[in-house]
Amino acid sequence: MTIFNLIYLSCGSVGLLVLAYKIRSLRSSWGSPRVIALISTVFFGAMSPLLAAPANITWVNRTTGVPNFAALLVYSMVVCFAGASVALVLYWRYPAAEAWRRVRLIVFGYAAVVATMVVLFFSSDITEERQVDFDTYYASQPTIGVLLFIYFAATAAGCGGQSYHCWQGARDGAISARPWLARGLLWYCATGLFPVSFAVIKLFVLVLNWTGEHRFDVLSTAAPLLASLGMIPLVVAMALPAFGPRRPSPSLWLRRWRTYFALRPLHRALVHVNPAIVLVAPGKFLDPHHRVRRQIIELNDWRWALTPYFDLAVGEAATSLARQAALPQDEVAAVVEAAQLRAAGTSGRSKPAQRRPAAEIVDGTDLNTEHDRWVRISRAYQHSPIVEAAVADAARVRAARGSD
Incomplete structure (x- = not known):
């Protein structure tokens, strides 16, 4: 019983969390048929495994x-889930008026199924409580046999229709142009396959029970666990359209961290110019996009603060040495800039006047070109022998001029 309680209660609790989130996020749209179908789907999907737990x-x-x-209650919840699921997909695929013409048939049809199940249940002799094997224990009783058959058939039809319409919808041109919505539909398609598999297994065992064959009853006992696991793709399906477009690309996230660590040595070398402008916004410590934006802002600010101390002799020496080394033009510019920053930042002159920090760059600005330029400057600052040589040559020239 422990494993049944654990799985059912866990899946049901996850469903209730999704339900609470959906109610909160969609509270401004209450009254919309699509929202009602969505909330109903999540509600019945969560309550089914919760009520199926033996406890x-x-x-x-x-x-x-x-x-x-409890068996009748769980069966009714599953049937309502199947009906709500296919109704929701119809509202996704068609305009509201057209969808309602189909959905009202589903509402009346599945309400009739539940009503029939209630009548059959109370017409049956089922005085012995069976927590996990109700189906196989009472399958040979005619009224329960009919109840189970229409229960499984209605579940398979509803969830199978849900999967079919989701699959077709994901392939629709208007939806496939929105990849996160299409992926959500495919996950929702997978959600329907779990209760369909459950219903098919149950029907198979039910028919065998009618013939007196009970060797496969264990499949009937385990099938509800399979149906409960459908809560996992349901959560993913609900989350993808909402959170998928906001999710940053993992490859871009990694590139930003590489940029951050490539700029870090130069950033640390120049921070003494004006440490007061260094900033990491609250909650952004692990956000590489924010960290790199701040590095670029601060490096640009320090660069302009050091500009009055740039030495023409350093620039000329670095340019000459870089061209002798046949470096590409962008590398030549990076070496010259790095040499000027090295000479100005480490000179013995008095500290430049403090400047107002540069304006914050708005989120979403494309900084790839600026990133690449500063990464080249940082690498040259750390590793280029030309930078060291240019600074040293300029120092010798100044020393020679001073001795004259």
């Missing part, structure tokens, strides 16, 4: 005083 089955049966009433 809750015992509580429901004891509270109501009706043996096996």
Whole structure:
């Protein structure tokens, strides 16, 4: 019983968390048929595994005083989930008026299924409580056999329709142009396959039970666990369209961290120019996009603060040595800039006047070109022998001029 409780309660709790989030995020759209279908789908999807946990089955049966009433309640929740699921997909695929013409048939049809199940249940002799094997234990009783058959058939039809429409919708041109929505539909398609598999297995075992064959009853007992696991793709399906477009590219995230660490030595070497402008916004310490933007802002500010101390002799020496080394033009510019920063930043002159920090760069600005330029400057500052040689040559020239 422990494993059943663990899986059912875990899946149901996840479903309730999703439900709470959806209610909160969609509260401004209450009254929309699409929102009602969405909330209904998540609600029935969460309550089904919660009520199917053996601990809750015992509580429901004891509270109501009706043996096996929890079985009827769970079956009704699953049927309602199947109906709500396919209704939701129809509202996704079609305009509201057109969708409603189809959805109202589903509402009436599945309401009739639940009503029929209730009548059959209370017409049956099921006085012995069965927590996990109700289906196989009472399958040979005609009224319960019919109840189970329409329950499994309605579940398979509804969730199978959900999967079919999601698959077709994901391939629709208008939807496929929005990749995160298309991926959400594919995950929602997978969600429907779990209860379909559950219903097919249950139907297979039910038919065998009618013939007196009970060797496969263990499949019927385990099938609800499979259906409960459908909560996992349901959560993914609900999350992808909302959070997918906001998710930064993992490759871009890694590139930004590489840029950050490439700029870090130069940033540390120049921080003494004006340490007061160094800033990491609250909550952004692990955001490489913010950290690199701040590095670029601060490096540009320090660069302009050092500009009055740039030495023409250093620039000329660095340019000459870089061209002798046949460096590409962008590398020549990086070496010259690095040499000027090295000479100005380490000179013995008085500290330049403090400047107002540069304006913050707005999120989303494309800084790839600026990133690449500063990375080349940082690498030249750290590793280029030309930078060292240019600074040393300029120092010798100044010393020679001073001795004259």
